[in-house]
Amino acid sequence: MTKRVGIREVTRNFSILDEYDYVEIEDKKTHKVKGMFISEKLLDDVRKFLENKKTKETQKKLDEIKKFAGKGKIYKRFDGLTASEIRTKIAEEKYGQ
Numbered sequence: 001m002t003k004r005v006g007i008r009e010v011t012r013n014f015s016i017l018d019e020y021d022y023v024e025i026e027d028k029k030t031h032k033v034k035g036m037f038i039s040e041k042l043l044d045d046v047r048k049f050l051e052n053k054k055t056k057e058t059q060k061k062l063d064e065i066k067k068f069a070g071k072g073k074i075y076k077r078f079d080g081l082t083a084s085e086i087r088t089k090i091a092e093e094k095y096g097q
Helices: 009-010 038-066 083-093
Strands: 002-006 022-027 032-038
Touching: 002 009, 009 022, 032 038
Parallel strands: 002 022
Antiparallel strands: 022 032
């Protein structure tokens, strides 16, 4: 069972939290949810869900980065040269000396 209560209700009657699986705590003036209390019996399930969600988000970011990984490979003939030396060498190969 679930219930939506105000912050004052929770502070006045803390036993409300024992009666429900989870309780949404809202600001009664703005009707925005400020937080949620989860009962002990659902705690492990919610924790696993949040960990899985975080893992998926991290994997998604890594997959985005992997798209560009390896795109800046350098040829062996340019290994150890500075950027200006590489440009010079390319110009020499393309146009001659």
